[in-house]
Amino acid sequence: MSRYQKLCLYAILGLVMGFFTFIFFSGSLQDLQRNFYKISKFGFRMQRNNETGDRERQHYNASYIDSTAQPSNRATHNSGEIAGQPEITRYVSFDNCIKDGRRLGNLLFDLAAVIFVAELSGRKAVLEKTMNISLENVFKLNMERVKDLCPCQVIGESHHLAYDINTEKIAFNDPNIRNKTILVAGFRQSWKYTLAIERQLRKHLAFKDEIQNFTENFFQEVIPSGWKRVGFVRVGIHCRRGDNVVQHFVNYGYTVPNGTYFYKAMKYFTDKYSRVQFIVTSDDSNWTREHIVNANNISPNAINITYTAGNTAGQDFAILSMCDHVIMSTGTYGWWAAWIAKGTTIYYSDWPRQGSGLARHFNREDFFPPNWIPMAYEK
DSSP states (O other), rough: OOOOHHHHHHHHHHHHHHHHHHHHHOOOOHHHEEEEEHHHHHHHHHHHHHHOOHHHHHHHHHHOTTTTTTOOOSSBBBBOBBBBOBBBHHHHHEEEGGGGGHHHHHHHHHHHHHHHHHHHHOOOEOOOOOOOOOGGGBBBOOOOSSSSSOOEEOOOOTTTBSGGGGGGGGTTTTTTTTTSSEEEEOOOOGGGGTTTHHHHHHHTBBBHHHHHHHHHHHHTOOOOOTGGGGGGGGEEEOOOGGGGSHHHHHHHOOOOOOOOHHHHHHHHHHHHOOOOOEEEEEEEHHHHHSSSSOOTTOOOOTEEEEOOOOOOOOOOHHHHSSSSSSEOOOHHHHHHHHHHSOOOOESSSSOOOOOOOOOBBBOOOHSOTTTEEOOOOOO
């Protein structure tokens, strides 16, 4: 055998031995194929990186999906192609229906629903660049503003005082809406929208510095004489009357609690704690000063009732939500103050009036969290 033939034979034997050694460490021929695919793809990417610089390198890091990974049915924002589906690049935001004059409590339910749908669909919750939303007068929100939201797809609800289960059934990967911004319409008044996004939602609900500072100063100023802050609990009371006593709304099913309800709710806390300061906020201060009182003449060393006056809606809201516990009457304003406070909540259970038009939209299990305490007054 010539020297040249020997060299060829050694080369062939070396390749064969290297091949089987690679298979041994790779585990299988299938793994070898996958590794070869990765190496080839990586080499192709690196060649392009040399041509196009760091931007292409960043694109590679963001979009490359391991060929051995299990496919996912859920699309994620800015995550590249998943399971053969193009990435979802649009957003979730508020529908224009929120411009109907709705106030703080209703807007907070809308915000929760927007963040909920963003989480559900793998999109990003944003605000339209020119939209004015009064929530920003109270909260930092920390939401990106986007100039061009459309093309858009509006999703509604079947009832505004209940959870809309159909929202969960929307196929957000559907080609007809995959690359559209979702605009959330309706009132979305249910605690269930907050369930899976509570931590994220609370980050958006950080009070603006001026609201936070006002509230902290208020609490310092109203500490009862002779009391130490560590020795008592604060219970916020929200009493909504205003439009709820207008005949049109009464006919539709709105109700308001009387003084007996507040007495019972306050007694729940005075029985439980040795010292309680009640801070009362209302749109009818004359009524509250007459009916929300120390009815049992409990010692002023054990109970204090403080009434707010002259504050903005945002200031009173922050006061309520920064109390340890909350007694609410009716409405979404007190609801959200109680939710943010995250203490014990007592709510008025004789709302709405049974058999009314309002009651037909209402689902109690969807509207009130199960750990809140229902209470009514004895007629």
